[in-house]
Amino acid sequence: MNELLGLSITQAAARLAAREISARELTLAHLDAMEAYRSLNAFITETPERALAMAEASDGRIGRGEAASLEGIPIGMKDLYCTADIPTTAGSRILAGFVPTYESTVSANLWDAGCVCLGKTNLDEFAMGSANVTSHHGHVTSPWTRAGDNAALVPGGSSGGSAAAVAARIAMAATGTDTGGSIRQPAAFTGIVGMKPTYGRCSRWGIVAFASSLDQAGPMTRTVADAALMLQAMAGFDSKDMTSADHEVPDWSGLLKADVRGLRIGIPKEYRVDAMPEEIERLWQRGAEWLRAAGAELVEVSLPHTRYALPTYYIIAPAEASSNLARYDGMRFGLREEAEDLTRTYMRSRAEGFGAEVQRRVLIGTYVLSAGYYDAYYVKAQKVRRRIAEDFSAVFERVDALLTPTAPSAPFRIGEKMDDPVAMYLNDVFTVPSSLAGLPGISVPAGLDGQGLPLGLQVLGRAWDEQTVLDVALALEEAAGFATLPYGLGEAP
Amino acid sequence: MALDPSTVARIAELARIDVPEGERSRLALELSHILGWIEQLGEVDTDDVEPLRSVMAIERPWRPDVADDGERREDVLANAPKTHDGCFVVPRVIE
Numbered sequence: 001m002n003e004l005l006g007l008s009i010t011q012a013a014a015r016l017a018a019r020e021i022s023a024r025e026l027t028l029a030h031l032d033a034m035e036a037y038r039s040l041n042a043f044i045t046e047t048p049e050r051a052l053a054m055a056e057a058s059d060g061r062i063g064r065g066e067a068a069s070l071e072g073i074p075i076g077m078k079d080l081y082c083t084a085d086i087p088t089t090a091g092s093r094i095l096a097g098f099v100p101t102y103e104s105t106v107s108a109n110l111w112d113a114g115c116v117c118l119g120k121t122n123l124d125e126f127a128m129g130s131a132n133v134t135s136h137h138g139h140v141t142s143p144w145t146r147a148g149d150n151a152a153l154v155p156g157g158s159s160g161g162s163a164a165a166v167a168a169r170i171a172m173a174a175t176g177t178d179t180g181g182s183i184r185q186p187a188a189f190t191g192i193v194g195m196k197p198t199y200g201r202c203s204r205w206g207i208v209a210f211a212s213s214l215d216q217a218g219p220m221t222r223t224v225a226d227a228a229l230m231l232q233a234m235a236g237f238d239s240k241d242m243t244s245a246d247h248e249v250p251d252w253s254g255l256l257k258a259d260v261r262g263l264r265i266g267i268p269k270e271y272r273v274d275a276m277p278e279e280i281e282r283l284w285q286r287g288a289e290w291l292r293a294a295g296a297e298l299v300e301v302s303l304p305h306t307r308y309a310l311p312t313y314y315i316i317a318p319a320e321a322s323s324n325l326a327r328y329d330g331m332r333f334g335l336r337e338e339a340e341d342l343t344r345t346y347m348r349s350r351a352e353g354f355g356a357e358v359q360r361r362v363l364i365g366t367y368v369l370s371a372g373y374y375d376a377y378y379v380k381a382q383k384v385r386r387r388i389a390e391d392f393s394a395v396f397e398r399v400d401a402l403l404t405p406t407a408p409s410a411p412f413r414i415g416e417k418m419d420d421p422v423a424m425y426l427n428d429v430f431t432v433p434s435s436l437a438g439l440p441g442i443s444v445p446a447g448l449d450g451q452g453l454p455l456g457l458q459v460l461g462r463a464w465d466e467q468t469v470l471d472v473a474l475a476l477e478e479a480a481g482f483a484t485l486p487y488g489l490g491e492a493p
Numbered sequence: 494m495a496l497d498p499s500t501v502a503r504i505a506e507l508a509r510i511d512v513p514e515g516e517r518s519r520l521a522l523e524l525s526h527i528l529g530w531i532e533q534l535g536e537v538d539t540d541d542v543e544p545l546r547s548v549m550a551i552e553r554p555w556r557p558d559v560a561d562d563g564e565r566r567e568d569v570l571a572n573a574p575k576t577h578d579g580c581f582v583v584p585r586v587i588e
Contacts, residue, residue: 024553025545090564097572098572099571099572100567100572101565101567101568101571101572101588105494123553162579171575198549199548199549213546213547213548217529223551223568237553242553242554244551245549246554248535253566305537308533308534308536308537311530311532311533311534312534314530314531315531315534322508329509330572330574331573331574331581331583332569332572332581333572333574334572334574336574336575338584340583341585342583342584342585342586343513345584346504346509347506347509347510347511348511349511349512350508350509350511351511351512354510354543359510359512360520360524360527361511361522362508362525363501363505363508363510363512363520364524364527364528365508366504366507367496367504367524367528370504370507377531379544380534380539381534382544382545382546383537383539383542383543383544383545384534384537385544385545386532386543386544386545387539387542388543389545389548420526421523422526422530422533436548437548438548438549451575463548463549468541
């Protein structure tokens with residue numbers, strides 16, 4: 001492996017600033033890796049020419065002493081972010097051939113910060129999935145395999161292409177979006193760091209909408225320090241998104257410290273779920289011990305409505321999705337399948353354009369919003385959602401952060417958990433509750449299971465307190481010393 | 494709550510998705526399974542609980558009511574399946 005591919009953003013930025021390497025060199029190394037690992041299917045659209053042009057522009061700015069915070073850093077952009085003049089598909093057939101004429105706010109922020117665009121990363125269709133197996137552009141394969149077994153594993157989802165690209169050292173970082181765990185769960189599955197900030201921290205403008213009261217953008221990186229640096233570039237108020245908050249973006253990166261002395265960390269007892277492998281339970285305990293050894297106080301806490309979070313989510317998210325996806329009617333953009341009249345044209349276009357999981361969720365959403373069921377399902381779910389948010393508010397009066405596993409299982413084989421949608425939904429049991437409450441969370445790679453696969457620990461914090469979340473994550477990262485590469489990555493390219 | 498194939502057909506019509514007759518029974522089973530799982534929410538006491546519509550108390554900012562964007566006809570039409578003379582072309586809407 002080219003040694004440039006092993007660098008963190010922080011390390012690469014230092015070497016770029018010292019002119020030991022050029023942005024062009026760094027980008028070329030990653031473009032080679034992109035080609036070598038094309039079989040992972042991490043990218044839907046590769047943009048090598050744009051990447052080189054952007055890298056050369058970065059070299060120019062570095063030469064003139066005008067480097068921005070992420071100058072010359074090659075990243076992958078989840079194909080849910082609209083990118084001007086680059087196809088944006090949301091992993092759906094209905095957007096095949098769609099080329100935005102505008103740029104999402106968050107991607108524009110990253111280009112302004114000097115990032116180099118390697119391409120658009122694969123994802124579950126409309127970000128609906130936990131294994132990256134629902135994309136119209138094919139499933140993504142994780143760069144990880146079980147020790148002594150070559151069976152292809154899922155990278156998690158929905159930001160599975162981003163996760164695979166960062167884990168396989170194709171991209172130094174990538175963007176994700178997280179509605180119920182779509183950044184944190186794939187980060188855990190691929191041994192990288194993934195962070196969802198507080199709802200309202202990043203603008204949703206120009207990000208293809210799934211469930212608007214839940215969707216948030218966030219960074220996927222290989223270190224906690226890189227996550228702080230990248231989130232800082234992504235976040236900020238945007239007058240084009242009424243739910244983006246007019247709060248100053250703190251200097252998370254500058255203030256980042258692994259000091260957890262005096263912090264109270266809660267262990268929510270309801271996160272001990274049935275059938276969770278013992279090694280995840282053990283890793284969770286080890287994480288608590290690391291933090292205790294570093295000077296934090298560990299407290300058992302209760303979030304009594306935890307078990308209702310997933311069913312609540314699977315009313316609210318599909319309801320919002322059915323409304324958001326109503327725009328795909330084949331008239332102004334996207335796939336149109338002509339039929340005998342207007343209604344049949346809508347119906348044929350949407351039947352041909354949406355895959356099975358998206359159709360399922362749109363149908364569920366339509367049902368729970370329909371006359372006679374609205375109160376029983378949708379309003380009921382909104383009420384339970386308040387109960388879940390209140391659980392967190394009560395606990396955060398007593399503790400500064402929570403420590404949980406990120407996912408209830410290790411990565412599984414492509415094709416597993418496909419027969420039963422509910423079994424797939426259970427992947428997000430630990431990430432969905434905080435999403436419903438809009439709280440910041442991060443997944444940190446913390447160890448390997450018995451088969452040599454990465455497992456993540458999740459840190460959750462108070463609204464707008466990303467700093468504590470990052471600090472606790474850094475303490476975990478230092479204690480865990482996770483340095484294992486996906487198997488086989490040492491050989492090519 | 495178990496859905497039958499005719500209910501699936503009605504929801505599909507509302508959602509404007511063409512679900513062929515042959516797939517309605519399978520979908521009825523799948524959706525019933527999901528809805529059955531969701532129904533455990535009935536156990537939660539939500540009397541006197543206000544529905545949560547937005548997680549953050551975000552103040553709605555005010556701005557002057559002036560257009561600050563527009564004149565983008567080409568951009569708006571750029572991805573249309575069919576256009577004519579600067580307009581979208583759509584199937585007949587009014588009989």
